[in-house]
Amino acid sequence: MKAYQFILPLILTMLFTTCNAPASPALSRDGRVPETVxxxxxxxxxxxxxxxxxxxxxxxxxxxxxxxxxxxxxxxxxxxxxxxxxxxxxxxxxxxxxxxxxxxxxxxxxxxxxxxxxxxxxxxxxxxxxxxxxxxxxxxxxxxxxxxxxxxxxxxxxxxxxxxxxxxxxxxxxxxxxxxxxxxxxxxxxxxxxxxxxxxxxxxxxxxxxxxxxxxxxxxxxxxxxxxxxxxxxxxxxxxxxxxxxxxxxxxxxxxxxxxxxxxxxxxxxxxxxxxxxxxxxxxxxxxxxxxxxxxxxxxxxxxxxxxxxxxxxxxxxxxxxxxxxxxxxxxxxxxxxxxxxxxxxxxxxxxxxxxxxxxxxxxxxxxxxxxxxxxxxxxxxxxxxxxxxxxxxxxxxRDAIFSHFPHYVIAPDNLPSTAAWSGDFKCIKEYGEGTDRGDVYRLYNLAEDLTETNDVADRHPEVVARLGALIDAHVAEIGGQLPVINPKYDPAAKSPMGKTKAFPMDRYPSY
Structure with missing residues (x-):
């Protein structure tokens, strides 16, 4: 850890304390700071x-x-x-x-x-x-x-x-x-x-x-x-x-x-x-x-x-x-x-x-x-x-929204490389490469009405999709997030392991 990383915050803290804290009261006879501090x-x-x-x-x-x-x-x-x-x-x-x-x-x-x-x-x-x-x-x-x-x-x-x-x-x-x-x-x-x-x-x-x-x-x-x-x-x-x-x-x-x-x-x-x-x-x-x-x-x-x-x-x-x-x-x-x-x-x-x-x-x-x-x-x-x-x-x-950038395939069911934004009642998910001609797909859910994320309402609210989609792109660019690219080796006939579960045999993990 570089020395300035400690020294600068310490100096700033001392200045902040000096300028903003009330004058220190005298200690009581037993040496303790009065409860007013x-x-x-x-x-x-x-x-x-x-x-x-x-x-x-x-x-x-x-x-x-x-x-x-x-x-x-x-x-x-x-x-x-x-x-x-x-x-x-x-x-x-x-x-x-x-x-x-x-x-x-x-x-x-x-x-x-x-x-x-x-x-x-x-x-x-x-x-x-x-x-x-x-x-x-x-x-x-x-x-x-x-x-x-x-x-x-x-x-x-x-x-x-x-x-x-x-x-x-x-x-x-x-x-x-x-x-x-x-x-x-x-x-x-x-x-x-x-x-x-x-x-x-x-x-x-x-x-x-x-x-x-x-x-x-x-x-x-x-x-x-x-x-x-x-x-x-x-x-x-x-x-x-x-x-x-x-x-x-x-x-x-x-x-x-x-x-x-x-x-x-x-x-x-x-x-x-x-x-x-x-x-x-x-x-x-x-x-x-x-x-x-x-x-x-x-x-x-x-x-x-x-x-x-x-x-x-x-x-x-x-x-x-x-x-x-x-x-x-x-x-x-x-x-x-x-x-x-x-x-x-x-x-x-x-x-x-x-x-x-x-x-x-x-x-x-x-x-x-x-x-x-x-x-x-x-x-x-x-x-x-x-x-x-x-x-x-x-x-x-x-703030306009919160975000999660998760551009990965993992074993969890129904997960695709994506970035999500939450704003007000809406949640927008940008799925990378899942659309026609390998374009991106946007999904929109009104969580106030649909907590289960069952009904994709992107077609009903194109203006919300456009706004949140732009926020997603700006967010990923601002954080320098890694983005997936089109896979030249993709084979539609290839079998995917996605969604397959891993069992934990209980004889390997005993309970007491």
Missing amino acids: ERKPNIIMFLVDDMGWMDTSVNGSEYYETPNMERLAKLGMNFTRAYAANPLCSPTRASILSGKHPGRFGMTTPAGHLPPNPEEDLTRTEGAPWQKMVQQGIRTFFPLKEFTIAEALKTNGYVTAHMGKWHLGQKGYWPEQQGFDVNVGGMMHPGPPSFFSPYKIANLPDGEPKEYITDRITYEAMDFMEAHKDEPFYLNFWQFGVHAPFQAPQDLIDKYAAKTDPRGKQNASIMGGMMEKVDQSLGMLLDKLEELELMDNTLIVFFSDNGGNMYNTIDGEFPTNNYPLRHGKGNIHDGGIRVPAIVVWPGKIAPGTSSDELIQSIDFYPTFLEASRTVANPDQALDGLSLLPVLRDAKSLK
């Missing part, structure tokens, strides 16, 4: 892996039991239209850390477990015969040159920690290289080798035999908060749940096996157990904050990196069901990218509130900067907007 808030980013929008009772699930998510929602604001930057994990994680669209640095699918490729030319001119378009290469690491939210907050006196899944590069690209003072569990793993101890992750301590990994991450996080309760901290609380391998304690599997979803949609008992363990982790966190008397000065964000998994199978069934949203993880339709989102900051955000404002994972970086009164690094251009006007004053954000 506002402390910087602690910030906790609680990120769940592969948790769908409908995987919580807050948003209407009648199968999963998530009382602590309900408890959190009662403390703050629930966002009904929150989106990840990408329908797969690593790009969204990178967007949270950078405040940028991951297309800016070519990390648009999750490949953080692969060897770094900083010198590789990502240009591709040929694809598999079944592909109409040639998808371009991707970066397999989150660039060290990005000035992360952890690095920014450290210039303002924060101690920083990452707990849990990282998946943003192999050795040399881990949290300790990106501004985190403490790193527990953050390496290259897409999912844990095991959800039960021993975990086989070098920097994650094992617990007692058969201890569950969400509990271990929580214990480590609570120890960190205890050790740093007297100074502002930023905590990445990034759980491995509910990603594959699908494993849960047997008593919880049995509990959900005995349940029936009144909606008739969610029925994977092992996922029920995994979801409940994540909810328990959240409850343990909230209890610890209350015990340490930190709740009133802590900003908490609850979020997921993408939608629920509906391409792997457990005993022939999907792990979850995102209905009424269409499809799931790895798909540009809303089931793959709309996620649960709750933000809590006692005294700043009205409790028990809800918002239908369009927000995205890129928005948390500027939100944390403003909430902590941290001066932004001028070399870190941000794509997101601070959410504080929404959170504190119920105001709308001033």
